[in-house]
Amino acid sequence: MSHADRMASLIRTAAGEARASAMPTPVFSQYRRYADEGDRLGYEELYFRRRRHVTALAAEALIDPGADPAALQDALWSVCDEYSWALPAHEKQAVDMGRGMDQCLDLFAALTACLLAETVQQCGGRIDARVTARVRAEVEHRVLTLLADDERPLPWESWPHNWAAVCGGAAGMAGIALWERGPRLDRLLDRCRRAMRTYLSGFGDDGGCPEGVGYWAFGFAHFVYFAEELRRLTGEDLLDDPKVRAIASFPAVVHLGEGLFPAFSDGQERPDLPAGLGCFLTTRLGVEVPGLAPVTEMPGDWADVTRTLRWGTLPATHGANRSRTGTSWLPDLAWVVDRGESSAFAAKGGHNDEPHNHNDLGHFLLAAGGEVLLTDLGAGEYRKGYFDDDTRYTFLHNSSEGHSVPVIASRGQSAGRRRAARVLRCEPGPDGVDYELDLTAAYEADGLRSLRRRFSWRRTPGELLLTDEVRAEHELTVDEVFVSRIEPRWEGSHAVWEGKTARARLAVPRQCVARDVETLHTTDHDGAPDTVHRLRVRFTVPAGTTSLRFTCTLQGR
Numbered sequence: 001m002s003h004a005d006r007m008a009s010l011i012r013t014a015a016g017e018a019r020a021s022a023m024p025t026p027v028f029s030q031y032r033r034y035a036d037e038g039d040r041l042g043y044e045e046l047y048f049r050r051r052r053h054v055t056a057l058a059a060e061a062l063i064d065p066g067a068d069p070a071a072l073q074d075a076l077w078s079v080c081d082e083y084s085w086a087l088p089a090h091e092k093q094a095v096d097m098g099r100g101m102d103q104c105l106d107l108f109a110a111l112t113a114c115l116l117a118e119t120v121q122q123c124g125g126r127i128d129a130r131v132t133a134r135v136r137a138e139v140e141h142r143v144l145t146l147l148a149d150d151e152r153p154l155p156w157e158s159w160p161h162n163w164a165a166v167c168g169g170a171a172g173m174a175g176i177a178l179w180e181r182g183p184r185l186d187r188l189l190d191r192c193r194r195a196m197r198t199y200l201s202g203f204g205d206d207g208g209c210p211e212g213v214g215y216w217a218f219g220f221a222h223f224v225y226f227a228e229e230l231r232r233l234t235g236e237d238l239l240d241d242p243k244v245r246a247i248a249s250f251p252a253v254v255h256l257g258e259g260l261f262p263a264f265s266d267g268q269e270r271p272d273l274p275a276g277l278g279c280f281l282t283t284r285l286g287v288e289v290p291g292l293a294p295v296t297e298m299p300g301d302w303a304d305v306t307r308t309l310r311w312g313t314l315p316a317t318h319g320a321n322r323s324r325t326g327t328s329w330l331p332d333l334a335w336v337v338d339r340g341e342s343s344a345f346a347a348k349g350g351h352n353d354e355p356h357n358h359n360d361l362g363h364f365l366l367a368a369g370g371e372v373l374l375t376d377l378g379a380g381e382y383r384k385g386y387f388d389d390d391t392r393y394t395f396l397h398n399s400s401e402g403h404s405v406p407v408i409a410s411r412g413q414s415a416g417r418r419r420a421a422r423v424l425r426c427e428p429g430p431d432g433v434d435y436e437l438d439l440t441a442a443y444e445a446d447g448l449r450s451l452r453r454r455f456s457w458r459r460t461p462g463e464l465l466l467t468d469e470v471r472a473e474h475e476l477t478v479d480e481v482f483v484s485r486i487e488p489r490w491e492g493s494h495a496v497w498e499g500k501t502a503r504a505r506l507a508v509p510r511q512c513v514a515r516d517v518e519t520l521h522t523t524d525h526d527g528a529p530d531t532v533h534r535l536r537v538r539f540t541v542p543a544g545t546t547s548l549r550f551t552c553t554l555q556g557r
Contacts, residue, residue, distance in 0.1 A: 003275035003295065003312030007305065008063050010298040015060035018053045019071050023078055026050070034088040038384030041527045043088055051112065052300040054079060058119040059298070059305050061126065069123070073131045076116060080138045085109035089382070093155060105146050105154060107163060110170035113143040115302035117174035136178055143171050144178070148188040157195050160202030161211055161355040162219030168195025169226030170303070176229050189230065193238075196223055200243060202355065204332020207246025207253070210354040212267025212378070213291075216250055221277045225303045228280075239285065248287040253328045254337045255290040256344040258370035262337065263378030264348050264363070266356035266397075268525070274299070275316075276308030283311070325459075327428035334423055338433045340459030343368040343502075343554045347455050349421035349437050352413060359393055359400040359413040361421040361442045362453040368462060368554040369501030375484050377402050377532060379525040389415070396522050396532065400442075406453075406468055407479040407536075408445035424452065432458040447473045462554035471545045480548060482506065482535040488517055495535055499557070506535075507551045514538040 030043040057072040079085075086093065086104035094104035117139050120132045146154065156163035172192035179185040199219060203209065209216040227238035238244070251273065254262055263269045270291070278289035294316040299305055328337045334349030347364035356379075366374040380386065380397030393415055396402040400412035413419060422438040435455040443451065449471035456465040470478055482488075488495040488506075495515075497504040508515060515537045524530040539548055 001316050002314060003279060003292075003316050004309050006295055006316045007275070007298070007308045007312060010295060011056060011059040011063060011305065011309075014052070014056035014298040015067070018056045018075075023053045023075055024049045026082060031083070031088055034384060035091075040087070040089050040382050040384070047087065047108070048300055050079070051108075051115070051302075052298070054119075055115060055300060055302045055305060056298060058115065058123075058302065059309070061119070061123050062306065062309065065126070069126050069128075072119075072123075073128055076119065076127070076131050076135055079112065079116060080134050085112040085142055089384070096155065097152065103142055103146060105143055105167065105171070106156075107166050107170075109143060110167040110174070111301065111303075113139045113174040114170040114177075117177040118302065118306070121177040139174055139178060144175050144184075144188060147171055147191045148175070148184045157191070158198060159355075160198050162199075162215045164195040164202075165199040165219040165223040165226075168192040168199070169222035172226045173229050173303070176233055181233075189234075192226065193230075196226065196238060199223055200241075200247075203243060203247050204330075205243060205246060206330040206332045207243065207248070207250050208330040208333030208335060209247070209250055210265060210333060210350065211356045212263065212265045212271075213251050213254065213261040213273075214268045214271035214379075215266070215356065216247075217271055217273050217277070220247055220250075221274050221307075222303060224277060224280065225307055245285055245287065248281045248285050248289075251289050251291060252287070252324065253330065254335065254346070255324075255339070256337065256346065256367050256372075257339050257342075259291045259293060260344070260367055260370065260372060261291065262335070262346045262348075262365060263372075263376040264335070264346075264360065265354060265358055266379035266525075267376070268378050269372055269375070272299070274301075274304040274308060276304065276306075276311040279314045280307070280311040282314065327433045329426050329428065329433075331423075331426075334421060334437075336426055336433055336435045336455075338428075338457055338459060340462065342556065343459060343462035345433075345455070345457040345459070345464060347435055349423055351417055351420035352415045352442060353417040353419070357392075357415065358398045358403065359415055359419075359442070360403040360405060361413060361419070362405050362437050362439045363403040364455060364464075364466075365404075366464060366504055366552060366554060368504070369499070369556055371499045371501050373484060373486060373497045373499050373502060373504040373554070374404060374482055374552070377483065377485075377530075381523040381525060381527050396520060401481065401534070402483065402532070404481055404483050406439075406451065407481060408443050408448050408451065408470075409476050410479075411443060411445045413439075413442040414444050431460050432456070445476070447476050449473055464552045466550045466552065468548045469545060470541050470548065472541055472543050474543050476541050478539045478541055478548065480537045480539070480550070482537075484533050484535075485531065487519065487533045488535055501557055503555050503557060505553045505555065508537055509539075509548060509550065511539060512537045513540050 084101035086106040090106035385391035425436040454467040
């Protein structure tokens with residue numbers, strides 16, 4: 001069964017469920033919770049259920065043209081009634097432009113415009129003319145006119161990350177679906193092309209995405225979807241670019257094996273990768289995308305659903321667990337990833353002002369047997385303040401104390417572009433990699449002269465030698481931190497993280513003055529309870545140079 005066949009089956013199931021249940025109603029008591037309480041998930045869960053409801057019925061109309069359009073028409077009409085297509089958390093996008101929320105052009109307003117515009121365009125006369133006219137009017141008013149008829153730049157047009165690609169790409173696809181060629185569409189497409197150039201400018205020549213693989217999928221998918229619609233309309237090919245091919249290769253370069261990826265920044269260990277995008281990149285660019293697990297639920301994103309129907313002709317098992325062994329080095333991103341047959345290591349440099357930044361220079365992770373033992377927590381729950389500079393690093397997931405990096409004189413790393421790691425050495429070998437960073441600039445600790453972190457990783461037998469070299473002007477405390485979702489136990493001077501399929505065993509230097517495990521209760525990106533175990537090993541280092549060495553060995557169970 002192909003990815004497209006599987007998607008069609010899931011669409012029929014989702015459409016049946018949509019027909020059997022009422023479309024959720026947006027209510028002010030949920031809408032206000034972000035401003036009043038800082039909570040995003042209450043309203044957003046309802047919002048995305050509504051979008052999934054419409055997407056299921058609209059996609060059903062594509063695969064089953066004889067389906068009764070009544071429920072779809074009601075759903076389209078209901079979306080046109082909404083106070084805003086944007087999320088409450090993005091209200092500033094409208095306020096700063098002096099506009100109401102009906103003209104707040106954020107990620108999800110653009111995606112809604114694409115969903116509605118392509119639905120009425122592809123369904124044609126099966127949709128009542130009054131519904132089609134209303135959709136056209138609302139898409140124009142809420143999205144298209146802001147780009148075609150108002151020259152004021154929108155904030156995301158200068159953001160070199162997923163916003164530029166998703167907002168520009170989805171708005172562009174909506175315009176292509178609704179408008180004939182002419183001056184207004186040309187102006188719209190010019191803005192969208194510029195947004196795509198802005199998006200690409202956020203990548204180095206190595207194609208690495210500092211936001212992680214999940215946001216790579218979100219941004220790059222909509223870049224590709226728009227690029228193909230533009231090519232169909234004009235013949236222009238935005239994909240004919242060496243940098244685009246490098247970006248397309250990013251998941252394969254950083255895959256840890258068995259569907260796992262580094263969750264650096266606001267990432268996920270197992271992100272959902274659009275099957276249609278993966279198949280397209282394979283057939284069009286010859287780029288394999290690993291981690292394409294067979295789809296088990298219809299995605300909520302209209303473009304992901306429809307492009308999987310259109311492009312997902314490869315078997316549903318294609319790309320599920322493909323990975324390469326050896327070392328991958330991304331010099332612009334300063335990520336190194338090394339994979340063996342059953343174990344993997346990843347570490348990062350960079351700077352502390354990256355998109356979706358975490359204060360995590362010198363952070364690393366270890367995986368074995370399809371399980372991450374020493375981990376990156378990835379994205380936390382998005383709440384009010386999560387993206388504000390003044391409060392972002394009070395959230396555990398974003399702070400340096402949520403990462404396996406040193407704490408110097410009770411101070412973690414600071415945020416900012418000048419808080420950058422300097423790569424001193426990256427030397428891949430036949431059985432691993434040596435990677436060394438100067439982390440001094442990340443810290444504002446009185447008395448710290450320099451801090452260098454060295455990783456010496458050997459994939460056989462799965463062993464990491466971690467060395468922190470501290471130069472101090474006077475006596476300092478240094479806390480070495482190791483983060484996991486597995487609670488460690490002590491075996492003498494060794495800390496052991498026992499997973500379901502593998503274990504990690506860390507030898508702790510005897511000169512430590514204290515060691516303890518903190519269990520922290522927080523919430524994950526979806527708002528579910530998340531328990532984090534943080535091993536903290538304290539040293540008192542004298543003036544001069546001190547080397548702190550740890551050996552961590554991975555073993556199968």
